[in-house]
Amino acid sequence: MATEHQAGGDGTYYVPAQSKWPIVASIGLFLTMVGAGLMMNNMSAGGQSATGHYVFFAGALVMAYMLFGWFGDVVRESRAGLYSPQMDRSFRWGMGWFIFSEVMFFAAFFGALFFVRYYAVPWLGGEGEKGSSNMLWPGFEAAWPLMTNPDSETFPGPEKLVDPWTLPLINTILLVTSSFTCTKAHHALVADNRKSTQTWLAITLVLGAVFLVVQGYEYYHAYNDLGLTLNSGIYGSTFFMLTGFHGAHVTLGAIMLLVMFIRINKGHFTSKNHFGFEAAAWYWHFVDVVWIGLFLFVYVL
Amino acid sequence: MTDQTIGHVNDHDDSHADHGPPKGLMRWVLTTNHKDIGSMYMWFSFAMFLLGGAMAMVIRAELFQPGLQLVQPEFFNQMTTMHGLIMVFGAVMPAFVGLANWMIPMMIGAPDMALPRMNNWSFWILPFAFALLVSTLFMEGGGPNFGWTFYAPLSTDYAPPSTTFFIFAVHMMGVSSIMGAINVIATILNLRAPGMTLMKMPLFVWTWLITAYLLIAVMPVLAGVVTMMLMDIHFGTAFFNAGGGGDPVLFQHVFWFFGHPEVYIMILPAFGVVSQIIPAFSRKPLFGYTSMVYAVASIAFLSFIVWAHHMFTVGIPLVGEVFFMYATMLIAVPTGVKVFNWVATMFRGALTFETPMLFAVAFVVLFTIGGFSGLMLSIAPADFQYHDTYFVVAHFHYVLVPGAIFAIFAGVYYWLPKWTGHMYDAGLSKVHFWMSFIGMNLTFFPMHFVGLAGMPRRIPDYALQFADFNMIASIGGFMFGVTQLLFLFIVIKCVKGGPKAEAKPWEGAHGLEWMVPSPAPYHTFTTPPDVK
CATH class of the missing domain: 1.20.120.80 (Cytochrome c oxidase, subunit III, four-helix bundle)
Structure with missing residues (x-):
């Protein structure tokens, strides 16, 4: 990933370039929460709908993808000596x-x-x-x-x-x-x-x-x-x-x-x-x- | 430090840093820049301000005359609930986070916020959270209808099914606020330029540091209380059900342990903004800087031990009533220190009344009115009369509208030249001020009278003797509401163009933010400035 401020060694603070992870994380969080809500409402109403499960599962997948990707970036930056x-x-x-x-x-x-x-x-x-x-x-x-x-x-x-x-x-x-x-x-x-x-x-x-x-x-x-x-x-x-x-x-x-x-x-x-x-x-x-x-x-x- | 412009001077050794932002929509979606994120927070906040404001217009239209005319009581309840939630969590809090994002790095000589990617996540959660919250209005059974304080069992046993989504929306807002607060703390404690000691920090930075601690301490408690609600609704627990040994009053204790510091979360940054503006237009240093810092810290501390003053009538032991009454009154002392210091700053100053100063002076006067009505409410025996009347509505609107929101307007008018590089239309902005000033006083001042006379809040109808005052309040409300479209126009006009703003457009202003050009370069202080 390109960085605007290559820093660390010269004493300036590392400000990462653009990153997709925040928006991916927001979508993942949103899907997880909506899915959980649908599941619970369906359960309490005694319904049989599985929509909530799918939405929740999709959200969890997005969250897992985000966690690997985001922390992966941080690990790579750290090991590259940018910090x-x-x-x-x-x-x-x-x-x-x-x-x-x-x-x-x-x-x-x-x-x-x-x-x-x-x-x-x-x-x-x-x-x-x-x-x-x-x-x-x-x-x-x-x-x-x-x-x-x-x-x-x-x-x-x-x-x-x-x-x-x-x-x-x-x-x-x-x-x-x-x-x-x-x-x-x-x-x-x-x-x-x-x-x-x-x-x-x-x-x-x-x-x-x-x-x-x-x-x-x-x-x-x-x-x-x-x-x-x-x-x-x-x-x-x-x-x-x-x-x-x-x-x-x-x-x-x-x-x-x-x-x-x-x-x-x-x-x-x-x-x-x-x-x-x-x-x-x-x-x-x-x-x-x-x-x-x-x-x-x-x-x- | 001299008045010369230092932003570009610092950038020259870093050839990448001078280029502007990327183009297009993805600039905003992917950004890690505190100025972009600050702008997004401000626009989001304004959108929510208009949405919550539109709901207030529905409320005032219904209350224009006694009797039911426009909306059903069920819908009226959803409007009062959503108006409160949207204004607190969607308008006021994000606006101050936006100001913090824009100004804190520039005020302390930092290159950006400490954790820039997390910063963007804090913002982008909000549109999703509010989409979820607002979507509840269209669900079967309607949206939350139990008031913004969502007392159990109204919000558990008797709530619409959409409450589940309301709970998850609140969780998302909490995640956003906690991450935002952590970022503010890490930025202030770790990214100050050399020489910028804690007691040299601008007061806006101080108030935000303390606000961030309040956020980290109480947003998880809010998460806890909505989680208990969720469990009571879906999983058979008995937290708020006396039949299982729980207690509905427990809800109020946990909620207000969050809720009272929350009101200071909405007002401490306002204190900070006003403490920047009054010295600038008085051409004098802030009177009593150190006492201001200690006053803010004292208010923050006291905010944790006064929560039950919201619950005087619910049935708490006498010793509790007395303790919470006196602890609440104690808050008047540090608040009085602050008001005294603002007035003392203006005393014998070379005052001019540009728009930021107009809003700041109005803040001092009108917030003090809200403070005094708060003092009246803090008297437990008197509160039995005032509780759940329009007097309470008048009180908290006086601290939030000419308090928090006027401070936000003041801050926007103060820093808008720095953000856009243009001066705004001074004449129109003064029209905005006077229309807002007259409109909000017309709206909320009569509420004191109808409240003392016994008009209950959150009811779509009222007794005939309250008709005149309510009509006045509604007219004021419409006036205040329409005026905010003028504000939108002024800001858009300023963004599009206008007379070029100097690096320091206000003669008496001090601080690092005025040392960089206007508009502030996309990256400022990539190398920290030396603060003497």
């Missing part, structure tokens, strides 16, 4: 504040959890300053975890809950360990020890994958043995939304690390210059920290 240390700092600010925005996304769901737990549910049970809400369902008694919902017909409560000291504890150990192995991989990369980097990164990836398998089994267990579902009232809602979005982020982080693994195998990165790896590692530590919060506030306490 200055100043460019590197732009990427660092960018990734850092992107992770902060993700933190705030989780904060919304944690906030919802704390609000229902400490205010909404006790008020429904007749406690506290807004205890008059109890008049809505006079027999309702507040408890957390909430096993019996005010309206048990629409929202049948869970029969049992996931025991924090079984699967979730295993997952905690897996994810915390993977944070350490990820750091080991980083240290090895800085020491220019490729073999060791590959090993530790592979271990990290395996730990992440096992985490996802365990979580998948936990969901299966919850739906089939415990009667804990999205429809089990506010406990199920907060449980599945928090752990589900976390699982999605683990998946994303694992994909990032996998790409880094492939790039390291291809001989990319130097001991000094490897922000792509660092960004993926930052992200991995972020999903680890979120999990600690989940383990404490969703499972244990």
Whole structure:
């Protein structure tokens, strides 16, 4: 791709030439979102239309094409030496504040959890300053975890809950360990020890994958043995939304690390210059920290 | 620094950089240039301003007289909802992002935005997002009809099926805003010219830096709340359903945790624009620069701990009412500092009243009126009377129309010579100002009275005693609306031609943006200037 400002070496900032990726990404995002909307509306209306699936799938394909192409361009530019240390700092600010925005996304769901737990549910049970809400369902008694919902017909409560000291504890150990192995991989990369980097990164990836398998089994267990579902009232809602979005982020982080693994195998990165790896590692530590919060506030306490 | 023009001087060692932009439509689609992207944001914003404005005209036409005459109540609800959504997310926010794109790199001596391709993505998401949002009006069951604040359960249990697409449109706007904000932060923190210390930055840059932090902090919360809605609608969760142990009030808490900082997202850059313009036409440095920076930061901080003042009547514990009441009142302190400083800047200045200054002075006076009505609303016991009346409508239109939108007009008139290389028709632009000024006051001032007398908002009909004031408001509204076509004409005329603009068309203006020629070259500051 032609560049207007060949830069980097002479101290000027790299401004890329025209790029098709933003418009491709916009179209991909649009198709994905419209497709998802069509699918959901069709599902809730009990329809049989498959249009939504096709649109969503087309959007996902466009998004995948865009991700390969766009990140491919960035990798090529980086390896061609077009980026200055100043460019590197732009990427660092960018990734850092992107992770902060993700933190705030989780904060919304944690906030919802704390609000229902400490205010909404006790008020429904007749406690506290807004205890008059109890008049809505006079027999309702507040408890957390909430096993019996005010309206048990629409929202049948869970029969049992996931025991924090079984699967979730295993997952905690897996994810915390993977944070350490990820750091080991980083240290090895800085020491220019490729073999060791590959090993530790592979271990990290395996730990992440096992985490996802365990979580998948936990969901299966919850739906089939415990009667804990999205429809089990506010406990199920907060449980599945928090752990589900976390699982999605683990998946994303694992994909990032996998790409880094492939790039390291291809001989990319130097001991000094490897922000792509660092960004993926930052992200991995972020999903680890979120999990600690989940383990404490969703499972244990 | 001297007043000499330095843009071309810096470019000469880079023979590629001097050439102009590529030709044709694809220039705009594929661009990575902050000036192109800034222009696209401004035009998009203006298109949305006219669309949202057209909806406001429908509302005012229906309210011209009591009784139902033009539209059905269902459609009226869709108009109030879409008018709010389009104006907030489509007109005001993109206009400020457009100004940021154009001006921040030039004000800090940067070659472009820090992440130029992502910059273009931030823009191009918007036409798709708004196409999706507006298309809901044509879907079965109609578009969103629950007000721009989309309170649950109106927006979940009782909402039309198109709400799903509304939710995804909001997600897209959020993605765009977050990426735009990240770009602004990376640009300001990383691309300042040598010598441009933080406390030397123009105030517009400061206000945008803080606005960008607000955006990154609250747009994900908006994404969170619409996701909860989506789950409640389609997947059987009970976030906003008390039958499952959830709480509709939870929606309001999460929404306003986003929503209150959001109103500062729409006004802080306006503060920045006005803080550039008032010193220029007072021919004095800005009074109290440092206190202005701290005031903006304080307002931003306070914006996170006042959200429940929107919810005084919904039933929150007394201690909450009191806390949120006093925290809200506290915002008047830094805001008062700012108004004082603007007035002190003008005090004993050599004032002239070119069009940007007219809009800026009107901003100071009228925004202050909106601020005072906000102070009245912040008094929890009084709010029980004002809540959901036209008094609230009057209040937030006073901070958004002569606040945010007048500041955008002021900024456009201030920087238009720099963008186009031409001076605009000064006489016509003053007509635009006075028509807008009179029109908006006629529209919104009477709303204070009908609101205090008890006229509820979002209702297509009203009691007979409100008829006269409503007719006045509608006449003012039509006047304001038609006047904006004049603005379009002035801008197009200026783009097409006009007297040549000097590099610094305003005698008292300061800053790096006036050191480059007019129109600004396609690439400015490929080598950073030295700021002394």
